[in-house]
Amino acid sequence: MRANWLLSVAGAVSLGACVTINVYFPAAAAERAADRIIDEVWGEQGAPKPAPASKGGVSSALQRGALAILDLLIPAASAQANIEIGSPAINSLKASMSARHRELAAYYASGAVGLTAQGLVALRDAKSVPLAERPRAAQLVAAENRDRNALYQAIAQANSHPEWEPDIRATFARRWIERAQPGWWYQSGGNWTQR
Amino acid sequence: MIARTRRAAAAFACALCLAFAPQRGAALDELQLSLDALQAPGWSSGPIQAQLHADAAGAIRLRVQARELVLPAPLQAVRTAMLECAAARAAGTAVHCPEARLTLELDGAQRISIAAVVDLDPGAGSLRVRAPRQSVAGGDLTLRLELLRGALTLDTRIDAMHASMLQAALAGALPIAASEGTISGDLTLQLAPASGTVHAALDVTGLGFSDAAGLHAGEDVDASLMLDARRRGAGWQFQAQAAMRAGTVFATPILLEATAQPLQARAEGEWIPGQRLRVAQIELSAPGVAAITGTLEAVLAPQPRLDALAFTLPRSDADALYRRYLRPFAGAGPVSDLTLSGDLSLALDWRAGAAAHAQLTLFDVDIGDAAGGFAVLGLDGALHWTRQRAVRPSRLAWEDLQIRSLAFGAGAMDAELDGRALRLLAPVQMPLLDGRVRLERLQARALGLAEQRVEADLSLTPVSLQRLSERLGWLPLTGSVSGDIPQLVYSADRLAVEGDIRMQLFGGRATLSGVQLEDPFGVVPRLRASARLHDIDLAVLTRALSFGSIEGRLEGRIDGLVLENWQPVAFDAALRTPEDDDSRHRISQRAVDNLASLGGANAVLSSTFLRFFEEFSYERLGLSCRLRAGVCEMGGVGPADRGYYIVKGGGLPPRVNVIGFNDRVDWATLLDRLRAVASSPGPVVR
Numbered sequence: 001m002r003a004n005w006l007l008s009v010a011g012a013v014s015l016g017a018c019v020t021i022n023v024y025f026p027a028a029a030a031e032r033a034a035d036r037i038i039d040e041v042w043g044e045q046g047a048p049k050p051a052p053a054s055k056g057g058v059s060s061a062l063q064r065g066a067l068a069i070l071d072l073l074i075p076a077a078s079a080q081a082n083i084e085i086g087s088p089a090i091n092s093l094k095a096s097m098s099a100r101h102r103e104l105a106a107y108y109a110s111g112a113v114g115l116t117a118q119g120l121v122a123l124r125d126a127k128s129v130p131l132a133e134r135p136r137a138a139q140l141v142a143a144e145n146r147d148r149n150a151l152y153q154a155i156a157q158a159n160s161h162p163e164w165e166p167d168i169r170a171t172f173a174r175r176w177i178e179r180a181q182p183g184w185w186y187q188s189g190g191n192w193t194q195r
Numbered sequence: 196m197i198a199r200t201r202r203a204a205a206a207f208a209c210a211l212c213l214a215f216a217p218q219r220g221a222a223l224d225e226l227q228l229s230l231d232a233l234q235a236p237g238w239s240s241g242p243i244q245a246q247l248h249a250d251a252a253g254a255i256r257l258r259v260q261a262r263e264l265v266l267p268a269p270l271q272a273v274r275t276a277m278l279e280c281a282a283a284r285a286a287g288t289a290v291h292c293p294e295a296r297l298t299l300e301l302d303g304a305q306r307i308s309i310a311a312v313v314d315l316d317p318g319a320g321s322l323r324v325r326a327p328r329q330s331v332a333g334g335d336l337t338l339r340l341e342l343l344r345g346a347l348t349l350d351t352r353i354d355a356m357h358a359s360m361l362q363a364a365l366a367g368a369l370p371i372a373a374s375e376g377t378i379s380g381d382l383t384l385q386l387a388p389a390s391g392t393v394h395a396a397l398d399v400t401g402l403g404f405s406d407a408a409g410l411h412a413g414e415d416v417d418a419s420l421m422l423d424a425r426r427r428g429a430g431w432q433f434q435a436q437a438a439m440r441a442g443t444v445f446a447t448p449i450l451l452e453a454t455a456q457p458l459q460a461r462a463e464g465e466w467i468p469g470q471r472l473r474v475a476q477i478e479l480s481a482p483g484v485a486a487i488t489g490t491l492e493a494v495l496a497p498q499p500r501l502d503a504l505a506f507t508l509p510r511s512d513a514d515a516l517y518r519r520y521l522r523p524f525a526g527a528g529p530v531s532d533l534t535l536s537g538d539l540s541l542a543l544d545w546r547a548g549a550a551a552h553a554q555l556t557l558f559d560v561d562i563g564d565a566a567g568g569f570a571v572l573g574l575d576g577a578l579h580w581t582r583q584r585a586v587r588p589s590r591l592a593w594e595d596l597q598i599r600s601l602a603f604g605a606g607a608m609d610a611e612l613d614g615r616a617l618r619l620l621a622p623v624q625m626p627l628l629d630g631r632v633r634l635e636r637l638q639a640r641a642l643g644l645a646e647q648r649v650e651a652d653l654s655l656t657p658v659s660l661q662r663l664s665e666r667l668g669w670l671p672l673t674g675s676v677s678g679d680i681p682q683l684v685y686s687a688d689r690l691a692v693e694g695d696i697r698m699q700l701f702g703g704r705a706t707l708s709g710v711q712l713e714d715p716f717g718v719v720p721r722l723r724a725s726a727r728l729h730d731i732d733l734a735v736l737t738r739a740l741s742f743g744s745i746e747g748r749l750e751g752r753i754d755g756l757v758l759e760n761w762q763p764v765a766f767d768a769a770l771r772t773p774e775d776d777d778s779r780h781r782i783s784q785r786a787v788d789n790l791a792s793l794g795g796a797n798a799v800l801s802s803t804f805l806r807f808f809e810e811f812s813y814e815r816l817g818l819s820c821r822l823r824a825g826v827c828e829m830g831g832v833g834p835a836d837r838g839y840y841i842v843k844g845g846g847l848p849p850r851v852n853v854i855g856f857n858d859r860v861d862w863a864t865l866l867d868r869l870r871a872v873a874s875s876p877g878p879v880v881r
Contacts, residue, residue: 084824088762089719096718126409132452134409134445135523143527150718158764158824 033083087158114185119173275300288318333357346387376402391426416442430467448523483515529716630658649685674700702732722758743786771817814845
């Protein structure tokens with residue numbers, strides 16, 4: 001009961017700041033897990049971004065502050081939870097995506113392929129791909145999206161929380177973009193922008 | 196509608212009459228006329244302005260401008276037309292401009308200026324424009340146009356004009372931009388209210404074009420097009436031919452390259468605009484495949500849709516057909532990475548919502564899927580598919596069928612394909628290792644829809660588990676599996692065994708239940724099952740696994756087994772000595788050490804001098820593991836003072852207890868220990 005009271009105090013603080021926090025999804029652990037997987041898939045080509053927290057805005061600063069309060073009030077075990085990413089399915093998907101990245105890297109750099117807001121990739125500028133390579137580029141994008149969709153689902157399954165899939169997808173969507181190389185394209189607010 | 200033209204023309208003519216009538220009084224040296232709109236069959240115009248200026252010498256300057264033009268193809272891109280006459284001469288109602296300039300503005304802000312001789316006679320309802328050969332848009336143009344009482348004749352020839360002019364003609368029909376290349380050709384049109392003929396011949400060289408997204412584009416295209424059409428009633432009868440001699444075209448998702456063999460298409464038929472398109476004869480030839488012939492019917496209103504299609508693809512190379520024309524449509528799905536060899540032919544006769552028939556004939560075709568570990572070799576036969584027609588049996592025979600590392604040998608299948616249903620007509624028998632698999636029944640319905648369902652019944656004559664496990668790279672099993680495999684059902688992306696699979700295993704029995712494979716053709720197939728083990732002879736088991744020697748019986752259960760990519764990610768397993776087992780219970784020193792090492796380094800022999808004995812007695816033994824998230828929660832046959840008993844001593848001395856203390860063991864570590872045990876050289880004396 002005491003814990004509930006503490007939780008609701010924390011809830012009141014964060015709600016007062018117009019921020020909703022899903023207490024049950026370990027967002028920080030998910031970001032760390034996503035970063036590890038992204039590093040493996042993109043190899044040394046992924047730009048090492050030092051700060052794990054996302055940039056921008058009063059709301060995210062408040063979110064971070066609220067998370068810190070909850071860290072104090074909620075027993076340590078749940079706050080330091082780690083996301084399981086060692087399942088055979090995840091390993092096999094990482095290997096497949098990492099092998100494909102060797103071909104995709106050139107298309108990221110040329111702007112032909114960009115990162116979407118749903119954690120997927122899209123052939124945003126087919127014109128910058130030599131004509132004879134376009135069917136292959138389209139096929140690579142389709143295969144990469146198939147793997148990415150399976151990855152988000154596999155991570156949720158490995159943690160016995162299938163309902164986490166949308167949150168995992170959203171976490172990855174942010175982190176792929178955060179860790180993209182300068183010059184790569186990504187979707188933001190419905191438009192394509194360049195990093 | 197003609198009356199409206201006539202009235203407008205008449206009004207215009209009157210104005211001109213006034214202008215050119217012999218002067219009777221005040222001189223008229225400037226006249227302006229404007230019309231808001233003009234309508235004629237097949238074309239219309241927005242505001243028309245005309246200006247007339249007569250100078251003192253009697254020479255007349257004329258300027259007529261029509262805006263917001265809506266003209267029939269191929270002039271549909273012309274928006275504004277302006278005719279300027281520097282020195283017009285009049286004779287009655289006719290005007291003759293020997294030095295006229297016709298300026299056309301096209302969609303996309305392009306502008307053409309043509310010098311011509313213009314004769315205009317509104318009273319007779321006639322207009323004649325003759326443009327002698329001159330340079331326009333980087334090429335040469337010759338043009339002759341006659342409009343007589345609503346009948347139009349156009350004769351034009353262009354030479355080496357820049358390809359951007361082609362875009363102007365196509366504007367509105369196709370949203371593409373032509374960036375390079377030249378066009379040459381001629382066009383002859385005769386249009387009258389009730390009749391018409393068109394003859395067009397076009398040749399492009401080095402054409403480059405693309406739409407905004409780059410999904411429909413071409414490079415270095417050399418092509419020619421010929422069209423002949425004649426008006427018949429409400430429609431047009433046409434004959435068209437197109438050939439691409441060189442270059443590359445990408446029309447998503449297919450890439451067309453004219454290599455040694457040009458792409459050619461011919462079509463003949465009838466087009467009723469806004470209603471129907473009927474192509475009575477199509478011929479297509481493309482690199483890698485034999486020439487396709489066929490017919491097509493489409494309904495154009497309210498939405499364009501295909502109404503009937505019939506074609507024949509004669510015997511062609513299956514791999515070329517797949518790689519160029521089929522695989523691009525497969526995306527990244529299950530049939531997107533096949534290797535094919537051999538030939539096939541295909542014929543289709545299809546009518547929307549009515550009878551249809553297709554035949555696919557295979558000539559020594561091999562199909563392989565490296566990712567799925569599947570191959571069929573030497574497929575021969577014909578598949579017949581019918582809908583709303585008498586069913587025709589299909590027959591396929593093959594020389595070899597391989598799934599993973601299992602080879603099923605030769606076989607043949609007789610089946611019926613009807614609409615969305617498939618039915619096996621006779622059992623199919625195939626050899627498997629030292630036994631035989633029989634597909635007793637195979638039935639499918641609603642194929643291609645979300646509710647599709649495939650059912651199969653299999654039976655096996657005894658197949659050696661030793662050979663099977665060897666072939667599949669499993670832990671060595673001894674025993675056999677045989678009998679009726681209960682019904683296999685594939686639906687909603689899941690392959691399930693309805694019922695239990697029974698097998699003889701290690702001198703006892705095993706029953707597998709609830710076996711299902713989720714997402715079998717997907718990226719991560721997931722196998723679920725439960726198992727019960729009865730009366731396993733531990734002597735046989737430990738000999739097979741090189742685990743040392745344990746005598747006795749074992750029973751067990753494995754619940755909730757989940758394999759991802761064929762590796763365990765979860766299960767709830769418990770193996771133990773059966774309650775009423777009265778067989779000999781002996782365990783060798785090596786087996787004791789191995790069990791101890793499985794339980795973790797903390798397992799302890801209850802009496803150190805017992806290490807000098809080769810064999811011990813036990814009352815009962817057992818091990819359990821509940822695997823979740825990479826961690827095995829371990830247990831044994833019962834609690835000890837601290838920890839749990841893996842082996843509980845009993846019976847004649849010497850006895851031994853093996854006690855485990857680690858109740859949470861990392862699964863990967865446990866597997867490493869199992870592998871170490873299986874490959875260890877001999878007992879370790881401690």
